[in-house]
Amino acid sequence: MIRSFLSRTGQMALVIFGISVLVFCIFFATPGADPTARIAGRGASPQVMARIRAEYGFDRPLPVQYVRMMEKLFVTRDLTSFVNHGQKVVPEVVSAAPVTLSLVVWAAFFWVVGSLVIGVASAVLRDSWVDRLLMVLGLIGLSMPVFWLGEVINLFTQSRWHDTWLFRWVPPLGYVPLSQSPIGWAKSLLLPSLTLSVSFMGLYARILRSELLSAMGEDSIRTARAKGAGPARVWLWHGLRLSWLSYVSLFGLDFAQLLGGGALLTEVVFALPGVGRLTYQALATLDLPLIMATVMYAAVFVVIANALVDGLYALLDPRIRDGQHGR
């Protein structure tokens, strides 16, 4: 147990190291581009350029530059954005993380509940009009671009129908911290997280439906019926138990990629100061230290989530725990 945990941690460290080298090389070791000028931003004075060159060690060999960069990111955490007038980058990412976390947790809650209900309902009522309707709705949700949906929702809830009874409660765009007002926090996140969850809900419901239907053909489901279990028990206890492996693995990866800044479009449209919007701003202003920080932050999240999903897999399926795949 401890051994497998250690080996897993070692693997994670190795992957993160690999990603950091790759990201570093893309931004700082590209031939023909001067990283000093890029960090300094447009129109920087020669004094600033000189200071940056010395600080980051751009006049020294690449490995030294890499170590300097990582030290600034993870140890001293004083990587500074010059585009943004000396703003420290790491605290900025750290303060944006709770916003993204709140948004994604809410969205995940909606899409898991929604897709479970829709997926199970359409599997149970397969080939009926309810099933067809739900699957068409799922496809529509899946194919609606999130930025467009967000803008349409904003249009109606913020201006068109804002003064009707239905949307009077909608707060202005932006984020209210949980510590400041829990109700305000929930209100400010309800519409953005619903918007974000729509496409996932459609996708997950479709996956769950097909997995569930194929699981219901298994011999073990026939055994469950032969034991005298009722339909609710057969579908929800036995059927779901057999079919949610791929659902769970997909969920882990999507959740991580959203936490890592994948909710960028939603955050921008709803003016939520999360990691995604930070990345967006960094890209728009070519703020190299900030890009570096957000990309590394996203990579760490995806790697950790991968490890968690593997652990969860072992909990859900004893065959994987024993290192025995397949039957």
Place this chain on the structure above:
Amino acid sequence: MDAEQLLDIQGLKLNLPDGTRLLEGVSLRLNAGEALGVVGESGSGKSLTAMSVMGLLPGLKASGSILFSGQELVNLPDKVMRKLRGARIAMIFQDPMTAFLPVRSIGAQIDEQIRLHHRVSRREARARTVQLLERMGVPDPAMAAKRYPHQLSGGLRQRAMIAMALSCTPALLIADEPTTALDVTVQAQILTLLREIREEGAGVMLITHDMGVVAQACTHVAVMYSGLVVENGPVRDVLDRPLHPYTQALLAAIPPLDGPRPERLPTISGQPPTPDNRPTGCVFAPRCSFVRSECAVRPPLTEIEEGRRVACVLYAA
């Protein structure tokens, strides 16, 4: 025999929704304390008959009559059927690997069946599970109950399956090819177990295509062909003196244990008919070597002597 009549199937027909007839009118009887072997080739309707008794064939239209201890099972509402299933009628499946849920421990799955039919605590259910596993000859039953299906051998898994089927002491145990996936030594142990269950008073319906299994474990046998029972009687009589030409051909195709070995075993020429092109007369007529003009009318299953029934014009009085 004056034993209590447990199962009485009369003229059971099964239709697909498009009208294709899968079972042509199966008639079977089983008394408590007897074991009925149902034999026949693949597609003859053995498993379908068993599944209809369990009521596990939604989407197929059944007609005729299945009396279980005097209660009609055909068209019984699922809610009522569910109370019988697992409690009074239990089933053992062919492949114990896929029949168990792979993601839960054996013990948890047996506990579940007990708790579905009896109001007992988790702890009591587990105590009973361990007791059952022990009775089935599973070594270290408390440990085995905590294990997952893939961690047990095929024989142990089938024992666990039988333990699960017996957990609510059913009056009727249906075993659908319980030994096909097992090797011969394990097969013999499982058959011994089934014999013990029968001797304790339950009725056993054993579906197989292995005459050897029938000879070892059954008291009665029903031979099925193309959705019909063609011959039915006590095992000794049927094996020693088969009446129906199909049974005769089937037994002739088994290599003899003593005496000179034939160069080639006799085979039955041709293939059994598919459900959509069954002859209107005797279903075996196209492959029968005794075929005659009367075979154009389907012969009913008639009792020709005490306990022996056969569907063939050769024995019509």
